[in-house]
Amino acid sequence: MKLTDFDIYSNLLKTKSGLVLTEDKVYLLESRLNPVAKKWGYNSLETMTIALQGVPDKNLVTDIVEAMTTNETSFFRDMRPFDMFKDHLLTYMKQARGSARRIRIWCAAASSGQEPYTLSMILKEAQAQYPGWTFEIVATDISHDILDQARAGLYSQFEVQRGLPIQLLMKYFTQVDGQKWQISDDIKKIIKYQYFNLLEPMTSLGTFDIIFCRNVLIYFNEETKGMVLDGMAKRLAPDGFLMLGGAETVMGLTKEFVTLPDHRGVYVLPNSPHLQKKVETPGAASPLGSGSATPAAPATSAFGLPPKANTTTNS
C-alpha cells in the first residue's frame, strides 16, 4: 500500500472512530480491508481507496470502521475488576441507593457481550440481597456486527471456557447443537444493547452509577482519550465509579477523574465523597477510599465465584 493511501485510511479511522493507526500496522490494514473491498465489488484495495476519495458511501465507511475494530474480550476478563465491582462498588451502592433501589451501569465498549453478561451474572448471583431493586446495563459499541453477536448471546465452547466459572455456565447457559452455548434470557433482560460511538456527545445516554470503559481507550490518541473521559465524567453520578482496563489510566489525560486510593483500576470524580476522610454518619453510606483503613468485607459467600472458591456449598 502506498503511504498516501495509508494516510487516507488512518485519517478516516481517526476521525470516525478515534482509532490511531501507526505505519507498522499497514499489513493489518490490508488484511482487514481486503475482504471489505471484495464485499463491495472492488477488484482491489486500490480501487476502493480511489472510491473513498470521492463522496464515499456512508455504509462503506461504516464497514471500514467496523473491520478495523479489535473485539478481543472474555468473561471475567482480568477477574480483579469484577471482584472489585462485586465486593466494593456494589456494596457501596447498596447503601447509597437504598431508597431509589436502582443502579444504572454503562458498558462503554461491550464488544461481543462478555463484559455486560459478566456484570449481569454477578448481579443475578447477588439478587437475594437486593429485593425490589432495578438493575440496568446499557451496553454500547461502535460495531453493529459485534452488537448483533452480543445480542444473540451465543458462544463457542472455547469462549465459554475463558474466564467463566463452570458453576455459572451450568446455571445460566444452555447447550445448542452440541457445540454452542446460549446465555439465558434472565441474564439478557437487564441489558440494553445499542450502537454508540464514543466520539459523539454522550448526553442522550443519561446518568450512570458505574461506568465500565475497558480496553478501548488504548486504541485512541491522548487527545481523544481525554475527550472521552471528560464526556464520561459528565455522565457519572457524583459518587459514581469508572473502571478502566489494566493498561489504561486517567493520569495526564483529564482533570475530571482521579484514581481512587487502594482500589486499583477504579476512578472517581474529583469531588467524590470517596476521597473525603471518613466521617461516621450513622445510617449514611460509607464512602470507599482512603479514609477507611480496612476494605469493605466481601458481600457474601453465596457467590461461588473466584478467587474465594466456595464451590462445595452450592447445591
Add this chain to the structure above:
Amino acid sequence: MLMKCLVVDDSRVVRKVARRIVEDLGFTCDEAEDGQKAYEFCQGEMPDAILLDWNMPIMSGIEFLEKLREMDNGGSPKVIFCTTENDMNHIQRAIQAGANEYIMKPFDSEIIESKFAQIGLHP
C-alpha cells in the same frame, strides 16, 4: 513450597501437553494413566490439584473422583475434569461428584490457566 499437580489421562500425548502447561504455571507434575493408578498415587500423597480425564481403562475419572472424595483428606485436592465429554449431563455429574472445575477438550494453556485462577490456585 511448590504445588503438586497430578495429571490423569490414558493418552501419553495429552499427559505430555498437560505436563508442560502445568509446569509452566509453576506446579510440579506427576502422571497417572488411569483412575486406579491415580487412586494409588493419592494413597501415598495428596496432590494440590488433579487434572482428570473421564474415559480411561480400568477405572474412569468419575469413579476415581468418587473414591477420592471418600478418602481421608480426599477433599483437599482441587479437581479439574479435562475431557472430550462436553454435554451438560456430564458436567453436572462431575460437579455433583465433587469436581471443582471442568474443561472441555480441546483445551489450551490459557483455558487451563484461567480455570486454575478461578478456583484460587496460584502456584
